[in-house]
Amino acid sequence: MTTDSELPGESLVLLETAQLLGRSLQPEATVPAVLRLLSELVGLNRGRVVLPDDDGQHLRIRYSYGLRPHERDRGVYRLGEGITGDVMRTGRVCVVQDVDAEPQHLFRAVDRATLPDETVSFIAVPILVDAMPIGVLGCHRLRARSRGFQADIQLLRIVAAMLGQTLRIRSLMDQRTAWLEDQNEALREALARQQQYQGILGDSPQLRSVLDEAGRVADNDVTVMLLGESGTGKERFARYIHEQGPRAPGPFICINCSAIPATLLEAEIFGHERGAFTGAVRNRPGKAELADGGTLFLDEIGDMDVDLQAKLLRLIQERKVQRVGGDRDISVDIRIITATHRNLQEAVNLGQFRLDLFYRLNVVPIRLPPLRERTGDVVQLARHFLDDFNARHHRDVTLGPGVLARLQSYPWPGNIRQLENLMERAVITARGTTITAAEIEHILNDESAVSGPVHVPPDAATARQQNVGGDAEPADSAVFGRPYQRVDPAEADQLRSALARSRGNKTRAAQMLGLSVRQFRYRLTKLGLD
Numbered sequence: 061m062t063t064d065s066e067l068p069g070e071s072l073v074l075l076e077t078a079q080l081l082g083r084s085l086q087p088e089a090t091v092p093a094v095l096r097l098l099s100e101l102v103g104l105n106r107g108r109v110v111l112p113d114d115d116g117q118h119l120r121i122r123y124s125y126g127l128r129p130h131e132r133d134r135g136v137y138r139l140g141e142g143i144t145g146d147v148m149r150t151g152r153v154c155v156v157q158d159v160d161a162e163p164q165h166l167f168r169a170v171d172r173a174t175l176p177d178e179t180v181s182f183i184a185v186p187i188l189v190d191a192m193p194i195g196v197l198g199c200h201r202l203r204a205r206s207r208g209f210q211a212d213i214q215l216l217r218i219v220a221a222m223l224g225q226t227l228r229i230r231s232l233m234d235q236r237t238a239w240l241e242d243q244n245e246a247l248r249e250a251l252a253r254q255q256q257y258q259g260i261l262g263d264s265p266q267l268r269s270v271l272d273e274a275g276r277v278a279d280n281d282v283t284v285m286l287l288g289e290s291g292t293g294k295e296r297f298a299r300y301i302h303e304q305g306p307r308a309p310g311p312f313i314c315i316n317c318s319a320i321p322a323t324l325l326e327a328e329i330f331g332h333e334r335g336a337f338t339g340a341v342r343n344r345p346g347k348a349e350l351a352d353g354g355t356l357f358l359d360e361i362g363d364m365d366v367d368l369q370a371k372l373l374r375l376i377q378e379r380k381v382q383r384v385g386g387d388r389d390i391s392v393d394i395r396i397i398t399a400t401h402r403n404l405q406e407a408v409n410l411g412q413f414r415l416d417l418f419y420r421l422n423v424v425p426i427r428l429p430p431l432r433e434r435t436g437d438v439v440q441l442a443r444h445f446l447d448d449f450n451a452r453h454h455r456d457v458t459l460g461p462g463v464l465a466r467l468q469s470y471p472w473p474g475n476i477r478q479l480e481n482l483m484e485r486a487v488i489t490a491r492g493t494t495i496t497a498a499e500i501e502h503i504l505n506d507e508s509a510v511s512g513p514v515h516v517p518p519d520a521a522t523a524r525q526q527n528v529g530g531d532a533e534p535a536d537s538a539v540f541g542r543p544y545q546r547v548d549p550a551e552a553d554q555l556r557s558a559l560a561r562s563r564g565n566k567t568r569a570a571q572m573l574g575l576s577v578r579q580f581r582y583r584l585t586k587l588g589l590d
């Protein structure tokens with residue numbers, strides 16, 4: 061059997077080159093080692109691999125063997141310049157029998173004085189990938205040797221092909237790594253932004269400005285009123301203000317004033333003493349007490365009964381509560397944030413809301429823009445909900461052509477919640493691996509049947525455009541038809557009965573009512589049934 065050391069030089073070069081390149085994908089380590097084999101085993105000296113610079117304007121010696129650092133650094137060629145430039149341009153092999161007799165041989169890297177006195181030749185072969193030159197492999201040799209030039213050319217072409225594969229894989233890896241690093245950076249930034257803003261997504265100037273306002277009031281206990289249509293994120297913002305302020309370690313307690321019947325709301329907020337009313341079998345603290353040290357968020361404050369408004373005023377002025385059926389004042393240290401989709405000034409004018417309470421609550425009003433006024437955020441929100449529901453429902457669907465454009469042009473009467481519900485439905489019901497524009501259209505048609513037609517009178521649309529300056533009245537929800545699927549207290553019985561029929565199984569109960577489980581749970585929470 062032949063051992064490696066008995067192989068002819070060129071076979072040994074090829075064998076060891078293959079082994080070297082198989083061991084590592086680091087050209088800085090492997091290419092000079094291959095050039096060294098060429099020099100030591102077959103006398104092809106001062107090997108160099110020349111590759112284009114990133115600017116694409118110059119060729120530069122990247123890897124070499126037998127060149128000193130300053131010689132390697134001098135090896136820079138313009139495109140088409142000298143033998144190297146010519147091989148790169150034409151993709152053809154070039155053999156210079158006598159470097160002293162060839163004006164194209166530039167002695168750019170190596171001075172003539174450093175070469176042997178004898179006649180020196182230079183061979184340059186292209187490094188081809190998919191028949192295109194991506195670089196040049198060049199070597200010197202003494203002309204007077206027993207090995208023919210043809211044998212050297214053959215050997216160099218094979219080695220160049222092997223180097224080409226290594227360089228190609230390396231370049232693909234570099235591209236891929238750079239892409240992943242970019243992605244990673246973008247994700248890290250997005251995550252940091254999300255964490256900074258408690259998952260409040262959106263880059264539109266409208267949202268940024270509201271986040272700014274909310275950030276500025278977070279630090280003190282000033283009473284904030286969040287104004288905005290249903291689903292614009294009022295609760296999300298209330299939580300954000302709480303989390304950004306000094307009360308963050310304390311509780312955030314939420315009550316939806318429209319979801320609880322007026323008769324029960326008082327006890328819900330202020331608590332009750334045992335025997336205060338039928339069913340009050342024990343003392344129970346109200347949500348205002350439970351929020352002690354934290355924030356009490358009163359959602360849909362505009363729906364609060366006028367009698368109860370007087371008690372709320374006292375709570376705000378004195379920070380004291382008296383439980384229903386009790387006669388003792390209990391001090392509470394709370395911040396109050398309220399929210400409403402109603403025009404409270406109008407409610408005051410109609411005698412439905414106390415003016416003094418309005419002033420107390422309206423210390424800092426913050427208006428949350430409806431989604432149609434910040435269509436710039438739709439894409440980011442849609443992608444976020446897509447990822448979220450894909451993960452939750454173990455699906456992997458993507459958005460087809462035209463979907464994002466359609467989502468951006470839709471007026472979203474139900475705002476972000478509607479977009480969220482739509483994406484969930486689209487993810488669950490998508491027939492293929494892509495959500496098509498037709499599927500989205502189908503869901504939107506269904507939705508508008510439920511939430512009522514969206515009327516945007518021509519003059520309202522123009523008015524909105526003229527209001528870009530920002531000092532106009534907020535768009536009233538009345539302008540856009542009835543609010544999108546607000547949770548109606550009358551639904552409570554329906555939900556209870558569905559739960560009873562499904563023996564507490566929420567998935568089945570949701571199915572019976574034609575709701576998604578999330579929508580069902582949302583209603584339970586809003587109505588205080590969970």
Ligand SMILES: Nc1ncnc2c1ncn2[C@@H]1O[C@H](COP(=O)(O)OP(=O)(O)OP(=O)(O)O)[C@@H](O)[C@H]1O
Binds near residue numbers: 289295359401
């Ligand atoms: N900027 C946002 N980024 C991501 N999700 C959001 C954003 N704003 C709102 N959401 C999501 O949209 C849904 C509706 O938000 P939220 O309940 O805060 O609205 P709302 O104005 O309080 O609605 P309602 O008046 O009907 O109670 C929630 O699931 C919330 O997590």
